[in-house]
Amino acid sequence: MTIAVIALTQSAFETAKEIAGHLENASVHGLAKRLPDADVTFDNTMDHIRTLFAEKTTIIGVCASAILIRALAPVLGDKRDESPVLSVPEDKSAVIPLLGGHRGANALTRELAGKLETLAAVTTASDLCHGFSLDEPPVGWVLENPDMMKPVTAAMLAGEPVKLVIEAGDESWPPADKFADEGEFTVLITDQADCTDEKTLVIHPPVLTIGVGCERGAPAGDLTGMVKAALYDQGLSAQSVAAIGSIDIKGDEPAMHHLAADLNKPFRLFEAATLEAETPRLANPSDVVFAETGCHGVAEGSALALAGPEGELILPKQKDPKHTVAIARAPLVDLTGKGRSRGKLFVVGIGPGNLEWRTAESVAALKAADEIVGYQLYLDLCADLIAGKPTHNSELGEEEARARRALELAAEGRDVALVCSGDPGIYALATLVFELIDRKDDRAWNGVEVTVVPGISAFQAAAARIGAPINHDFCTISLSDLLTPRDHILKRLEAAGQGDFVISFYNPQSLRRRTLLGEARTILLNHRPETTPVLIARNLGRVDETIKVVTLADFDPEEVDMLTLVMIGNSETRFVERGGRNIVYTPRGYAKKMED
Known part of the structure; x- marks a missing residue:
């Protein structure tokens, strides 16, 4: 749960800081013109509250309840999908849950009221009448x-x-x-x-555990079918399954990943020694299995290890040619300290860096991650979403070190976010992650669930700022010859010039690399008019953003640095001023279509 504590005045700011200090993953959000020292600042209160709500962020407003109500009233929908919203007066006289009472707000209200030694103003009828609510069962029910x-x-x-x-x-x-x-x-x-x-x-209730084993490379869906058949034959509901388990050397098996995803249940991996400790309780210990894995039973051992000392097998090992399944039952399953998760790696694109250009998926991924890896500038740009979480940073040129660190952490069973600016698949770390997995071919790394979370790339942001320059065929070219041979770059420049593509240049120039951008200008002048518009966009989406348009003839590469994206139009790209606004656009042929 990520918590935003909102303050609009200096006196509210002090209360907000106290509240954030009592809670995990909480940061103080302050009105910029009054509270510039807040963890996160905003200019428009209503828009900021709505954005946080849409991102499923828990909101605690140190303000009048009416402010939160007016902000959120237009966007309210299904109450079963509402994140918690609380209101706390500046004098801390009460904690009031406004929304999401049975989605965590009531529990958070009682917790915070206890910390502040004040009134928990819970008004939910079932809570007041009975002290509990049937639609807020314990975790796992x-x-x-x-x-x-x-x-x-x-x-x-x-x-x-x-x-x-x-x-x-x-x-x-x-x-x-x-x-x-x-x-x-x-x-x-x-x-x-x-x-x-x-x-x-x-x-x-979560009382059932499933242990599974399979041959290397067993078909993904077959194990799922076998488990569902076993549950059906026993008359058991899959919704009472607390978790699925297996031995750690099977952590990269697609069949097991498919099963966990299909049942939507946690998947835990155990070391052989942990499973071997369950041998006295096994119904079918096997010396053959021990010789292969180091334990006398994978399926039964995993089911029992998950169920705990009070658990017992209710379905001993069932076998088919490629799979094994066993089911155990316990009075109630607690997964604390039992095995390790598969591990997830989110390769997250946060866009150019401002709040408005973050995607909902990137926000959700950063909130879901246990640990964060990234270049420090990028971590600073999403500080409001990762407050309180362990972070691992490295220098700008140490991309491989960052990707390796992220994979290592995820292979230990953690949920990790590797933060990239822009889009992670465009001149960023997504390809490096997959290249490292490919080169190492390690079972632990292969077992990590990798999700690439797209973001708004610099060329998209630049185009949106000035009009529609990439509304026809376009390409992107990196001018960094640190990883790509110089002659390859020159060959691509010539081809793009001949193809009359609108071109966006990434990594255009640095302190050491000073010649390729000038050469690119020379090459393109051979293929398109001197009047071709050139867009120079620096620090997109940040406070010191600048957008400038010049002609190809007047373009001076010396004013460009690594924080700049350069976009050069094609032979049809137009630069006009209309209504006091500069517009760059590339026609697609609609004028001719309208003439016809």
């Missing part, structure tokens, strides 16, 4: 038929008896003293499948 929530809760609030039946779980939730022995409606806590009816709210 699943409501099979949430549409039954409304009639069951209404009956309880009306004082009507509702029956509670507990077939699975440790009876710690929901509180039995709030229910009756009989009633028109029933709340059923079970791990069995197909128990729903028009009078029963079915809740599945």
Whole structure:
């Protein structure tokens, strides 16, 4: 959970800092003209609140509740998808949950009120009446038929008896003293499948664990089919599965990744020694398996290791030619300290750096990551999203070190974000990550789930700032000869010139590289008019952004540095002034179409 504590005045700022100090992953967001020292500053309060809400950020406003209400009223939708929004007066006289009460707001309200020693103004009817809510079960519990929530809760609030039946779980939730022995409606806590009816709210507790094994390269879907068949044969609901486990040497098997994704359940990997410790509890210990893996049972051992000391096998190892499956049950499964996750690596593009050009996917990835890797400038540009998280930075030219570090952390079972500016697949680190995986061919690295999160690239941002210069065929060329041979770059420049492409130059010039941009100008002057527009865009999306348009004849490479993108139009690109605005655009042929 990422938390934004919003302050609009200096007195609110002091309270906001105190609140952020009590909570993990919290940063103070302040109105720029009054609170320039806030962790994150903004100019438009209403827009900033709406942006945070859209990004699923938890909001605590140290301000009047009406400000938050007016900001969010136009964008409210399904209450089951609302992130928490809280209001705290400057004097800390109360903590008020406004939205997302059963999505964490009520719990956060009570936690924060305890830290501030003030009133938790929870108003949710079920919480006030019973002290709990059926649609806010503990982590890992699943409501099979949430549409039954409304009639069951209404009956309880009306004082009507509702029956509670507990077939699975440790009876710690929901509180039995709030229910009756009989009633028109029933709340059923079970791990069995197909128990729903028009009078029963079915809740599945996390009591089942699945252990699996497979041959190297087994087909992805076959293991999933075998597990689902095993659950069906036992009459068990997949929603009561707490986790799936296997031995760590199988961490790169597509069959296991497919299974975990299909069931939407955590996947845990165990060292052989951990599984070997379960040998006394195995129903089918195997010396053959021990010789291959270092433990006497992968499927049964994994299921039992996940279930814990109180767990027991309810389905001993089942085999087909390529897979093994076992199922265990425990009173309640706690995954704390059990195995390691597969590990995820998000290669994230944050765009040029301003809030408006971040994608929702990039925001979600940065919030989901446990640790962050990147060049320090890029980390600073997303500081509001990664506050409180461990970070690993390196110098600008140490791209391989950053990519390796990110892969190493992810291979240890962590969720890692590797931050890039612009788009990670355009002159950035996405290709390096995959190249390193390819070159090393290591099982641990191969098992990492890599997601490339696209961002707005500099050429897109520059084009949007000035009009539509890339609305026809275009290309991008990097002028850095540190990784690409100089003669290759010159060959591409000549080809792009002959092809009459609009060209965006990345890495155009540095302190050491001073000649290629001038050579590019000379080559292009042989293929397009001297009046061709050249766009010089520096520090796009940042406070000192500059946009300048000159002709190809007047273009001076000496005014360009590594923070600049240079875009040179093709022979048809136009530069005009209309309505006091400079516009650069490249026609696509609509004029001729309209004439016809």
